[in-house]
Amino acid sequence: MGTTVNSTLLHRNTPKEPKKKKTFPLEVPLYMGPITFIVGVFVFAPLLIILFYSFLKTGNYGEIVYEFTLKNISAILGAGYGGVFLTSFYLAFQTNVICLLVGYPLAYYIARYGGQYKVLLISMIIIPSWVAYLIRLYALKTIAGNKGLINTLLLNLGIISEPLEILYTPFIVMVGLVYTWLPFMVLPLHASLEGLEPALLEAATDLGASPVRRFFRVILPLTRGGVIAGSILVFIPTLGDWLVPALLGGAKVMMVGNLVAFQFTVAGNIPTGSSLAIMLAATLILTLYLAIKWGGKEAMERIV
Amino acid sequence: MKRKKLAPKILAGLSFMAYFFLWAPVLVIIVFSFSANRYGVAWDGFTMKWYGALLQNVAVKDALIRSLIIASVTVVVSTLIGTITAYGLYKLHFRGKRFLRTSILLPIIMPGVVTGGALLVFFTRVIHIPLGYPSIIIAHIVFSTPLAVFVILGRMQRINWAWEEAAMDLGANRFRTFVRVTGPLLMPAIMASAVLIFPWSFDDFVITYFVSGIGSTTLPIYVFSQMRFGATPVINTIGALFVAVTIVALFLQRAIEKRSKATL
Numbered sequence: 157m158g159t160t161v162n163s164t165l166l167h168r169n170t171p172k173e174p175k176k177k178k179t180f181p182l183e184v185p186l187y188m189g190p191i192t193f194i195v196g197v198f199v200f201a202p203l204l205i206i207l208f209y210s211f212l213k214t215g216n217y218g219e220i221v222y223e224f225t226l227k228n229i230s231a232i233l234g235a236g237y238g239g240v241f242l243t244s245f246y247l248a249f250q251t252n253v254i255c256l257l258v259g260y261p262l263a264y265y266i267a268r269y270g271g272q273y274k275v276l277l278i279s280m281i282i283i284p285s286w287v288a289y290l291i292r293l294y295a296l297k298t299i300a301g302n303k304g305l306i307n308t309l310l311l312n313l314g315i316i317s318e319p320l321e322i323l324y325t326p327f328i329v330m331v332g333l334v335y336t337w338l339p340f341m342v343l344p345l346h347a348s349l350e351g352l353e354p355a356l357l358e359a360a361t362d363l364g365a366s367p368v369r370r371f372f373r374v375i376l377p378l379t380r381g382g383v384i385a386g387s388i389l390v391f392i393p394t395l396g397d398w399l400v401p402a403l404l405g406g407a408k409v410m411m412v413g414n415l416v417a418f419q420f421t422v423a424g425n426i427p428t429g430s431s432l433a434i435m436l437a438a439t440l441i442l443t444l445y446l447a448i449k450w451g452g453k454e455a456m457e458r459i460v
Numbered sequence: 461m462k463r464k465k466l467a468p469k470i471l472a473g474l475s476f477m478a479y480f481f482l483w484a485p486v487l488v489i490i491v492f493s494f495s496a497n498r499y500g501v502a503w504d505g506f507t508m509k510w511y512g513a514l515l516q517n518v519a520v521k522d523a524l525i526r527s528l529i530i531a532s533v534t535v536v537v538s539t540l541i542g543t544i545t546a547y548g549l550y551k552l553h554f555r556g557k558r559f560l561r562t563s564i565l566l567p568i569i570m571p572g573v574v575t576g577g578a579l580l581v582f583f584t585r586v587i588h589i590p591l592g593y594p595s596i597i598i599a600h601i602v603f604s605t606p607l608a609v610f611v612i613l614g615r616m617q618r619i620n621w622a623w624e625e626a627a628m629d630l631g632a633n634r635f636r637t638f639v640r641v642t643g644p645l646l647m648p649a650i651m652a653s654a655v656l657i658f659p660w661s662f663d664d665f666v667i668t669y670f671v672s673g674i675g676s677t678t679l680p681i682y683v684f685s686q687m688r689f690g691a692t693p694v695i696n697t698i699g700a701l702f703v704a705v706t707i708v709a710l711f712l713q714r715a716i717e718k719r720s721k722a723t724l
Contacts, residue, residue, distance in 0.1 A: 184548070187548025188545065188548050188560065190545065191564060192542060194602060195567075198602045202586075205578065206578045216535060243637065257473075258478050261474040261475060262478045262479075264471060265475040268598065269468055269472070279710060280479060281479075282710075284482045284483060284486055288663060289680075289685060291696075292485050292486060292699065295484050295488045295699070305488065308502075323629045335485070338481075339606070341519035396571020396573060398571070413573045416577055420581075429577055433573065433578065436571060438569060440571065441569070
């Protein structure tokens with residue numbers, strides 16, 4: 157049965173290969189020139205420059221000393237910044253799991269029971285994510301603050317006698333990350349659930365599978381691609397996030413993004429900032445590479 | 461069998477909670493933008509005075525105009541380059557295509573702090589571009605064009621290319637085919653990319669914060685600077701207007717899409 161399932165599903169989603177066209181001599185540079193320029197000059201060159209700077213020394217006044225050193229890199233691998241990297245990984249992982257747990261039922265509900273309201277339900281997930289990122293995080297901050305809505309409500313109800321410490325904790329940072337990136341989990345999940353063949357679900361039920369068994373044996377394996385795509389779309393930006401920890405974590409919860417931003421914009425220490433940025437970029441690319449390698453490429457392509 | 465009827469209800473409940481979570485902060489912004497409380501964090505009765513104050517606020521007007529200019533230029537340039545690139549990637553076969561495709565993904569994957577930091581160092585230390593309009597617009601084009609490429613490329617796979625072949629077979633030359641057939645075929649894809657990129661560029665804070673320098677305040681940067689001084693009702697009014705504009709824009713886009721489908 158497995159092979160027929162796969163072949164029908166793959167067949168439905170395979171895009172038509174464009175017909176091969178004869179290429180004229182200048183056609184490739186004409187079409188590809190502008191993007192090659194942008195990527196070459198404004199993506200690769202700046203990254204190579206900061207890679208270069210990350211091996212340079214910093215003088216006493218934060219100026220760049222053109223001498224080779226490995227100190228910047230070793231400081232990151234050592235305990236100083238290593239802990240922040242670990243915190244970031246932990247927070248990103250936690251966020252990913254919560255997004256999956258919250259996003260899956262939501263995507264399933266929209267795909268299965270959305271009916272004529274599907275477009276509206278999807279729009280209601282997208283709209284908040286389009287509206288003023290900063291202002292929404294700010295609102296979250298006012299809700300969670302010492303004199304915020306949650307504490308005021310709990311105090312007035314007499315449930316607590318002193319305001320809860322919510323702001324500037326790892327918990328609120330994670331809530332903020334989930335809040336920001338949840339739509340990126342829901343949309344690919346919804347796309348893969350939409351692509352599910354209803355006949356397969358009926359077959360599972362007819363053959364006597366309980367709803368729970370049907371979910372774990374049929375639905376979840378078939379939407380694996382969506383789970384992986386959503387996880388990548390959440391994990392990657394979460395790991396490099398800066399605004400959420402900066403606004404909600406304050407000085408108490410630091411992520412790598414905070415360190416990079418601090419070195420570049422406040423401390424003005426370019427070699428340290430560069431090495432942190434390069435390390436972050438390398439970590440992300442490695443994570444993405446492993447996710448695609450282990451996650452199955454065909455699953456990714458089916459969604460994206 | 462009872463279980464079967466219970467499942468949709470549980471799912472509906474969970475979904476409602478998720479929607480509540482996503483919308484609660486937005487609703488808080490809207491409600492407090494009408495509150496008389498002068499810190500904008502509690503309900504002290506209804507007022508419209510913050511909206512009046514917003515209209516008088518020169519700094520906001522300045523920042524808004526700057527953001528609109530930057531987003532408009534970014535949309536035009538990145539959609540144009542995005543269209544050309546996507547068309548080339550879709551139609552042409554050449555050496556190094558895979559590498560180029562992967563490279564285009566790079567700005568999408570990179571965190572804002574890395575792109576922002578790298579561009580800041582590049583602009584100030586290497587090519588000496590003044591921080592302000594030039595640096596902000598270049599940075600926005602850098603992170604928007606890849607998005608345009610992939611949005612348009614994705615939509616291209618749904619286009620019926622037989623129209624193009626038909627035009628050529630009927631004797632139209634390449635240029636005429638492109639203007640009269642390919643262009644209109646690509647229009648929905650181009651619109652989709654523009655609709656995505658405009659708010660993306662308008663709303664960008666992180667990268668802009670790195671490369672804007674002093675004095676080039678865009679709207680998100682203005683909002684950020686206001687937050688540092690503590691709660692001000694101005695932020696709530698800006699946020700509430702954002703929500704309104706986004707919803708109207710989304711309805712307009714849907715209406716246009718429906719109409720263009722009807723005429724086809």
